[in-house]
Amino acid sequence: MRRVGAIILAASILGGCATTPEALEANDPLEPLNRETYQFDKLFDQYVVLPVAWVYFFHTPQPLKRSLHNVLINLDLPVTFTNDVLQGEFLRAGSSLGRFTLNSTFGLGGLVDLATPAGLPYRSADFGETLADYGVPEGPFLVVPLIGPDPPRDLAGDVVDLWIDPLFYLPPGAPLAERFAITASLRAGSPFEEHARNIVLRQELEKGSMDPYVTMRSVYRQLREEEITGSVTDAETLAPK
Numbered sequence: 001m002r003r004v005g006a007i008i009l010a011a012s013i014l015g016g017c018a019t020t021p022e023a024l025e026a027n028d029p030l031e032p033l034n035r036e037t038y039q040f041d042k043l044f045d046q047y048v049v050l051p052v053a054w055v056y057f058f059h060t061p062q063p064l065k066r067s068l069h070n071v072l073i074n075l076d077l078p079v080t081f082t083n084d085v086l087q088g089e090f091l092r093a094g095s096s097l098g099r100f101t102l103n104s105t106f107g108l109g110g111l112v113d114l115a116t117p118a119g120l121p122y123r124s125a126d127f128g129e130t131l132a133d134y135g136v137p138e139g140p141f142l143v144v145p146l147i148g149p150d151p152p153r154d155l156a157g158d159v160v161d162l163w164i165d166p167l168f169y170l171p172p173g174a175p176l177a178e179r180f181a182i183t184a185s186l187r188a189g190s191p192f193e194e195h196a197r198n199i200v201l202r203q204e205l206e207k208g209s210m211d212p213y214v215t216m217r218s219v220y221r222q223l224r225e226e227e228i229t230g231s232v233t234d235a236e237t238l239a240p241k
Contacts (some may be wrong), residue, residue: 074110
């Protein structure tokens with residue numbers, strides 16, 4: 001579990017690092033390392049994510065892009081359904097199950113989205129949200145290499161979501177590390193779409209900020225709170241343009 005290891009590593013590295021009172025007030029005791037990781041992630045976005053995103057968004061045929069998006073969303077629905085049930089959102093769970101059933105059968109394994117026009121829009125749910133629903137606090141702010149902002153509660157939720165995902169158990173008998181890597185890669189597909197589109201918007205936002213890191217931290221928390229409270233939906237956010 002490299003993500004969990006990142007938390008332990010960060011804590012050990014920062015054992016002697018100074019943290020400002022402002023950072024402690026913002027529940028960001030790991031700010032020195034978080035800022036370094038943030039700068040690394042920005043360089044990674046600039047030289048790796050943006051070139052890949054450019055090819056995907058501007059040079060991939062629209063039908064192929066739409067079909068790939070639909071498949072990735074469909075693969076996420078078993079995890080969404082499970083978390084809907086755990087959160088007591090049984091109507092949403094029924095909608096998620098109906099969407100998965102319709103798109104997996106008549107939608108050719110999710111290639112075609114028949115569920116949205118049928119009144120079954122996509123809305124994600126993850127175990128980080130489930131933990132928040134049960135009152136588990138976010139924990140200290142954390143920026144993870146390549147992943148970005150992912151406080152301990154959501155980081156733990158990411159790991160649990162991997163174990164929930166039925167794909168994690170396929171093929172039977174495969175090495176644990178192999179199944180972990182494959183499932184994590186597939187589950188990163190839809191977040192990559194969203195992250196790639198948001199890079200340019202984030203860059204524009206940071207241009208007018210005296211401290212881009214603080215701006216990023218604030219915006220992340222606001223958006224995550226909206227996801228947890230259900231005040232935003234994913235249908236428009238994730239749909240490829």
